[in-house]
Structures are given as C-alpha cells and as structure tokens.
Amino acid sequence: MPELPEVEIIRQSLNKKIKEKKVKKVIIRNRNLRFKIPSNFSSYFQNKKIIKVDRFSKYLIIYLPQNNYCLVHLGMSGTIHILDKKKTNKTTNTSFYSSPFLPKKHNHVEIIFNKFKIVYNDPRRFGFFQVIKNIYDLKKRFDHFGPEPFDPNFNLSYVYNFFRSKNKDIKSFLLDQKFVSGIGNIYASEILFLSKINPFKKANLLNQKECRKIISNSKKVLLKAISKGGSSIRDFKDTSGLKGGFQNEFKVYQQEGKRCKNYGCSDLIKKKIISNRSTFFCDSCQK
Numbered sequence: 001m002p003e004l005p006e007v008e009i010i011r012q013s014l015n016k017k018i019k020e021k022k023v024k025k026v027i028i029r030n031r032n033l034r035f036k037i038p039s040n041f042s043s044y045f046q047n048k049k050i051i052k053v054d055r056f057s058k059y060l061i062i063y064l065p066q067n068n069y070c071l072v073h074l075g076m077s078g079t080i081h082i083l084d085k086k087k088t089n090k091t092t093n094t095s096f097y098s099s100p101f102l103p104k105k106h107n108h109v110e111i112i113f114n115k116f117k118i119v120y121n122d123p124r125r126f127g128f129f130q131v132i133k134n135i136y137d138l139k140k141r142f143d144h145f146g147p148e149p150f151d152p153n154f155n156l157s158y159v160y161n162f163f164r165s166k167n168k169d170i171k172s173f174l175l176d177q178k179f180v181s182g183i184g185n186i187y188a189s190e191i192l193f194l195s196k197i198n199p200f201k202k203a204n205l206l207n208q209k210e211c212r213k214i215i216s217n218s219k220k221v222l223l224k225a226i227s228k229g230g231s232s233i234r235d236f237k238d239t240s241g242l243k244g245g246f247q248n249e250f251k252v253y254q255q256e257g258k259r260c261k262n263y264g265c266s267d268l269i270k271k272k273i274i275s276n277r278s279t280f281f282c283d284s285c286q287k
C-alpha cells in the first residue's frame, strides 16, 4: 500500500505534467471503484484546465476550475500512469509500486490531454475518485484527520496530551489517522526504532522526552523517504527516471533475523504480527 512519501512522489510527477494543462476527454471503463464514479464526473474535467495537484496525507487533490476539487485515493493497489502519445515502451508509472509499465487489465479511468494521457489502474479497486464542490466541503472532508507530522500542530502538547489517557500500544496510534495523518506500517516501525521505543509500549507510559523523539523522528523518516523517492517494492524507475531508494535505508522493516544496526547492539531484529500487521523492532534497543 502506498504511504505518504510514495503519494507525495506521485503528486510531484503528476503536478509537473498536468498543471495548467487542458483536459480533452475523460474515459471511464469501470465506475465501480470503492465509491461509484458519478455519471457527471467527466463534466468537471472536460475542456477544463487543471490548476494544480496538491496532497493531504495519502490523498491527492486535483484543483479544478470553479472551486471544484477531485480527491484521488489509491487504495491498496492503485497506480497512476502517464502515457505520452509519441513515446512508447517507456516507464509509465508515477510511483514505484507494482508494474513500471501500464498493465493490460484494470485500467479504469483515463484522463486525456493533448499530448499525453493519465491512466488510473487498480486491480483490487479499493481506490477512488471523489469530486468535492467547494473549499468548505474540502476542509470538512479532512476534519476528522489528525495533523500530518510536518504540521506545526503535531507538537509536544498535542502528542503528550493525546497519549496521557491512552492505554493502548504506541504503534497502533502512529497508524491511527485520527491522531496523525500519513504514517503507515513501514514508517511506524522505522520511527519507533529511531526513537528507541518499544512498539508495544502503552502510549500513556511515554514521557515528554519520548514524545519529542516521536515527533522529530516522524518528520525525519518521512522527509528522508520523500527525498529518496519513496520506497520501491520492486526495483524500477518512475516516469522521470528516478528510483525509489528508501527501502535500502530500512533499519528494521522487513529486516527480521538481521543484526540490529545500532552501534554496539548484537541483538537480532524481531518481527511480530499483531492484528494482521507486521511490526519490526529490536528488543534490546527499544524499551
């Protein structure tokens, strides 16, 4: 599943390509995504100039004229491909997830511009497109979401006060989008390893120093992942020829059985599965 850094990489590629470009046509091959694509969907795009592509958490936000917005969520398996009219056999995927080239099946939505087209591919169809018709509704859409780690509101008083009454493990809160937006399973393990906090420690037992570590390491891990182009599941390049490289930086994620990377620690990284999620950690370094 793409996480915030991967979605940010897609946003950057997409924004560069479609910003201020006029849409010629929209083709919908399958309306039945997580939410059904409404029959008037095309009218928001056709002959309209895209203003820009923004992002909140794992949601792409396409700014359209007349105060309209289109949210795009990639679900479990959604990818966005850019296909130039002239060039063939080139990498089309805007992210490092699944196939670098456009698959033959599951191409549900095509947004066609003059010299290229954008294709949305999603085998499992958990992703969605959603049109929002004014800025108030857009704000309301994300009302119940916690701040992103980069948001100034993700600060010590917010985090410490939130944790004080919570008698559940810290890892599950890092994944809870109502608390903080955009941290997924890969990055939660990495953040807790850097913070030297055991993922199963109860949140209400964290002191202020530990909360500060979580705040700063959340920013650090996500920014580093973005600067490395996100994490690739496989080894391939995106449409601009860049490679996702953060997986080479994983300290604990998918490192079970390997020596802990902390200097002076000879323990092995452990993996535990809790409610279908794998958690990776070092028993000696994370207390």
Ligand SMILES: [Zn+2]
Pocket: 260, 261, 262, 265, 266, 267, 282, 283, 284, 285, 286
């Ligand atoms: Zn260790």
